[in-house]
Amino acid sequence: MQQAKPEIKLKLKHAQKPNGFSLDIDISLPSHGVSAIFGASGSGKTSLLRCIAGLEKADHGHIQLNETIWQSSQSGIFVPPYKRAIGYIFQEASLFTHLTAGDNLQYAIKRAAKFGGQPKNNIDYKALISLMGIEPILNQYPAQLSGGERQRVAMARALLSQPQLLLMDEPLAALDYERKREILPYLERIRDDYKIPIIYVSHAIDEVARLADHLVVLDQGRVTHQGKLADVLGQIEPPLALGEDVGIVLHARLRMRDLDWHLVELAFDGGALWTADDGDRLNAKIRLRILARDVSLTKQASAKTTSILNSLPAKITAIVPDQHKAFALVQLKVGNSVILARVTAKSAALLDLKLGDNVWANVKSVSIIR
Template structure:
């Protein structure tokens, strides 16, 4: 990545008992997720990028220097938008006037996003005359995101924007965030500690631990690495992208095709043949067999080759990285099963996938 099409962030700052020390080059398009457990430095890094916290280092966005060893662009002069956990809407203004507040302050010649596009992308057409107090949590957050976009930022920072929402509200807003990811040319840096949220939205992943970067790279490749901290969690797994090839009306299933095989998954009401979707395959939901066993309740059986096997942090458990065609998949197994089946790199096996779901 060249400086003109990337985000370069190098920061070091110390607090009592904690030091942030990162050196990152991020893509200038799509969603980059900053992931990690509470206290790992995600929000601190985001605040350094915004200029809300002064730290030693440098910051360049799409070739434009925002911070150097000799200069520091204050936050109000950085062409960015910041979406917080709380929406901070003006309670005395309706939705339209909340959106227009920032939009009207941008000269017409500098507006990169139209008012109608932002309203359409966030599904706010029928909400423009409503007051914030009458909106649900998910609706208020959609207004906050649209308001941020209407300032025509060169960089959008989002600090756990769904953390204050209940499960139903999260499911309501996620499709709108996916729409933004696909429609916007603006890079988005998105903080989250939710594996499922990151798997559904992100194109690029940065994993932080104790103020340091412990893994980074394109989403699918990073999730499938055996040295990734993701694999130590119960929801460790990989992300697979493919196409809905068929809808089975009788069994209410959808046939999903990817570069490595075919899977049946539960049908979503809005799903149509030809749709590009992501599914999550969790390591705990995959078992291995040396032969194909069709007479069983598990319906998804896919041939694969073992790439690597390593011990997990839990005694007696191993984690295997497999290749279904070129697609990497992780499986969590007992070490006893690995020994009894003589599983080793290069061995051909059948993956028995107990559960498949859209990334959500």
């Protein structure tokens, strides 16, 4: 008998009274990496997470993690939240205020032991507090910690519950810009060091682009786009919720360092880009984000008199009007990769841009987001 494909199955119909909002979702997510649920406020992201966690019971639905069914309306199954092997991280770090950071972590360990019937990931306590950089604050109470420190403790506590699935509901939304920059590397470490699937809810595309492998876009309780992150972001008709932030993600490798000019060359499947040297090691894997508004097009390679260092040979695979009539969105094939460019409709006409044209995509080094 063929073994079922490991995945997270979510099939839900759920109406919320009295506001009349409803979820109508039928998707399968990979049971590895980070799956981002993206959309504007009120699109149903948190409601979906609450149904997965069992905090809300969907009117009709089927929720399954690999072989484990948590809800099946057809079979009359509903597993209560405390029996679901889930770690839940909220917008606000919901720590017990009367316990120190260390005691909050011990609570999670005791809870995991109490419900010993759940499968375990055997996450090591000492390795985790080292990974999260929280050893110096274990004896402090939540009120003594910064917002970023509280959130790191909350993440560690969720992991020490030995979950089979992590749910993250806008974990950076309550933090300022500097605290977000502090926390993002820790989220990347959790993603890379622990093979626990993560469902990450956010309305911030910069977080999604940096962390996610798979992307689901919600609008008014319905799925409008889903698939691999790079595929969804590279579509010629991207999600409306992206607005001015339409752009693509590239996976690159640090190939060369220019010590004289403090630059690095990042090779991707289609070419290479020069950008600022942030101290990463040679051959490091780096995720890049390039916004469509930061890509210009020329019919010839940029002359040496321009300040733009990156000029990539490309072929136009699609052109469509943008949300504003003044602009056009151009999809480009660069090797095996896709790049989007947002140009004025006037520029597209003056250059006589057509499907299949060979052009040069020009990207300023200072505009590349890492």
